[in-house]
Amino acid sequence: MKIVVFDIWADYGHFKVPFTTTSPISFPVPPKPTLYGIVGAILGLDKDEYLKYFNDKKWQFSVSAVNPISKIRMVENFINVKVAHDFVSLNPKKSSRTQIRLELLKNPKYRIYCQSEDSKIYSLYDMLKDHKSVYTISLGISELLANFALIGIYDGFTNSKPDDFVEINSLLPISSIELIEDIKLLIENRKYIKLNMPVELSSERELLKADYFLIEMNGQTISAKPKDYVFIKELKNNIILY
Numbered sequence: 001m002k003i004v005v006f007d008i009w010a011d012y013g014h015f016k017v018p019f020t021t022t023s024p025i026s027f028p029v030p031p032k033p034t035l036y037g038i039v040g041a042i043l044g045l046d047k048d049e050y051l052k053y054f055n056d057k058k059w060q061f062s063v064s065a066v067n068p069i070s071k072i073r074m075v076e077n078f079i080n081v082k083v084a085h086d087f088v089s090l091n092p093k094k095s096s097r098t099q100i101r102l103e104l105l106k107n108p109k110y111r112i113y114c115q116s117e118d119s120k121i122y123s124l125y126d127m128l129k130d131h132k133s134v135y136t137i138s139l140g141i142s143e144l145l146a147n148f149a150l151i152g153i154y155d156g157f158t159n160s161k162p163d164d165f166v167e168i169n170s171l172l173p174i175s176s177i178e179l180i181e182d183i184k185l186l187i188e189n190r191k192y193i194k195l196n197m198p199v200e201l202s203s204e205r206e207l208l209k210a211d212y213f214l215i216e217m218n219g220q221t222i223s224a225k226p227k228d229y230v231f232i233k234e235l236k237n238n239i240i241l242y
Contacts, residue, residue, distance in 0.1 A: 006114075042137065128149075194212055196212050
């Protein structure tokens with residue numbers, strides 16, 4: 001299988017956890033629907049249509065943190081645009097603005113792995129090679145503009161469950177292991193978080209599938225015996241596509 005690999009980074013990022021409304025917190029890595037949005041923006045898919053395009057499940061992704069994951073909190077001013085359409089028309093007698101504490105990822109940088117049977121994977125490669133995107137790329141919300149760079153296009157080789165632990169360079173879907181003993185957690189200088197993230201959304205943005213993921217927060221590997229994994233020889237990377 002052909003796998004396109006690229007890096008994406010920004011000064012700040014925010015991938016909102018859906019149930020955090022008044023003080024939004026962020027997932028540490030972009031969930032799969034966000035990766036759909038990033039690839040869709042590069043290819044020029046309309047923001048109201050791109051989920052329909054990816055609904056055929058022909059695309060698989062994986063992601064790893066290149067930089068250690070760091071978070072800060074920042075206060076932002078929000079305006080209720082249903083009450084005030086601009087700063088000039090703010091009504092002092094009506095509450096038209098509010099302050100919220102927004103959790104942001106500081107200096108996030110990720111390595112994205114894309115695999116697809118769709119021929120558009122080569123269009124994605126061409127756009128990345130020329131450092132072009134049809135729409136502006138951001139990490140989560142439009143204010144947080146991002147840069148990106150192609151790493152390359154490589155052959156990926158699928159391997160079945162190994163006898164010994166292998167170092168997984170990407171995040172690890174919990175569904176990719178059979179037993180909890182198939183993960184070696186007690187390794188110095190590694191810090192893990194397990195969380196539930198969306199995997200598939202309908203075109204109406206209803207949640208269709210979610211999964212638990214294990215993420216190493218210092219940008220290091222995860223030692224595990226997955227049911228199967230993909231090896232990229234040139235990068236010496238082991239990844240889990242989902």
